[in-house]
Amino acid sequence: IESSITSLVAGTVAKPLCDKNGVSREKLAYICDSTSAPICSLIPLNAWGALLLGLIVTAIDGNVIKGDGVSLLVASIPYNFYSIITLVIVLFVIFFKFDIGPMRQAKPQPYNVTHLEHEGKATPWAMILPLLVMVAAVPTGLYLTGKGDIFKGSGSTSVYYAIIVTLLFMYVYYLGTKMLSHKAYFKGFYEGLGDMIPVMLILMFAIFIGKVIGDLGTAKYLAHLLSGNFSPVLMPLLIFVVASITAFSTGTSWGTFSIMMPIGLALGASMGLDIPLVIAAVISGGIFGDHASPISDTTIISSMAAGCDHMEHVRTQLPYALIGGVLAGVGFLVAGYFSANFI
Numbered sequence: 001i002e003s004s005i006t007s008l009v010a011g012t013v014a015k016p017l018c019d020k021n022g023v024s025r026e027k028l029a030y031i032c033d034s035t036s037a038p039i040c041s042l043i044p045l046n047a048w049g050a051l052l053l054g055l056i057v058t059a060i061d062g063n064v065i066k067g068d069g070v071s072l073l074v075a076s077i078p079y080n081f082y083s084i085i086t087l088v089i090v091l092f093v094i095f096f097k098f099d100i101g102p103m104r105q106a107k108p109q110p111y112n113v114t115h116l117e118h119e120g121k122a123t124p125w126a127m128i129l130p131l132l133v134m135v136a137a138v139p140t141g142l143y144l145t146g147k148g149d150i151f152k153g154s155g156s157t158s159v160y161y162a163i164i165v166t167l168l169f170m171y172v173y174y175l176g177t178k179m180l181s182h183k184a185y186f187k188g189f190y191e192g193l194g195d196m197i198p199v200m201l202i203l204m205f206a207i208f209i210g211k212v213i214g215d216l217g218t219a220k221y222l223a224h225l226l227s228g229n230f231s232p233v234l235m236p237l238l239i240f241v242v243a244s245i246t247a248f249s250t251g252t253s254w255g256t257f258s259i260m261m262p263i264g265l266a267l268g269a270s271m272g273l274d275i276p277l278v279i280a281a282v283i284s285g286g287i288f289g290d291h292a293s294p295i296s297d298t299t300i301i302s303s304m305a306a307g308c309d310h311m312e313h314v315r316t317q318l319p320y321a322l323i324g325g326v327l328a329g330v331g332f333l334v335a336g337y338f339s340a341n342f343i
Contacts, residue, residue, distance in 0.1 A: 011305025243285025
């Protein structure tokens, strides 16, 4: 539904399980990070889909490209090489212990049994019900903020509302079942709030840095250099590379989509390229750069949720991201060849 919620929920829930079973928190952070944005981009029935569809429809309305926005977005999914390859690599890491580079040195945390402050009997529903409420609240928020159209809703506002609704539900549920007292609930609430302060500071400075770099117009300058100087065969690969550089330097995939999608679609249309392939190149590049960037919000949130050092998460994840990026680049080179010669 939403990349940040995916990382937060998965990391928070799985952290004690990973500690108990000898899985390093760096690996948990990598799995959380690698299954958030890639999946959201492959199943665009969420705020990601709303943003991407809006950018595509804008290009259609401006007569830059022709076609139906939804059809073009869905047709781009099989070409989203980086997201698909990343998920395959994650499966290898999970099932075959594909540990490379710094991940080999990552050590699991000692498992410490904590005693919860509850009066009633512990039950799995104490975890499951709040998660279900949060999952249901996000699309509801998208529907409401979009005034009846889920694809026009605000992702960030919907997540904010979902968290508020979930916190209220947890308060009523835990006190109603006598699992927690009023004092114990707010003790945990304020402790969690305190844990978020370092993350918020990192995010604030990351957004600031990304905004400054974005205002420099690096992506537009690179795209201008590309136009007219390269073969159509190379253009999907080059769009992927420029989108990757933009996302890495700004730390935002969504910002990259907003910058690169209009540029990429205009270049693709002028060169007669397969438009779904161009769309996928922008999406894959944005996610690859965001995945590898130390100032990305999803990277920061994943390390926080997993409880590992942020830069250790970046170091251990980077080799896997680079493998996925190189393989995706090869995919766009091959697809560009077929697009230029047979479509």
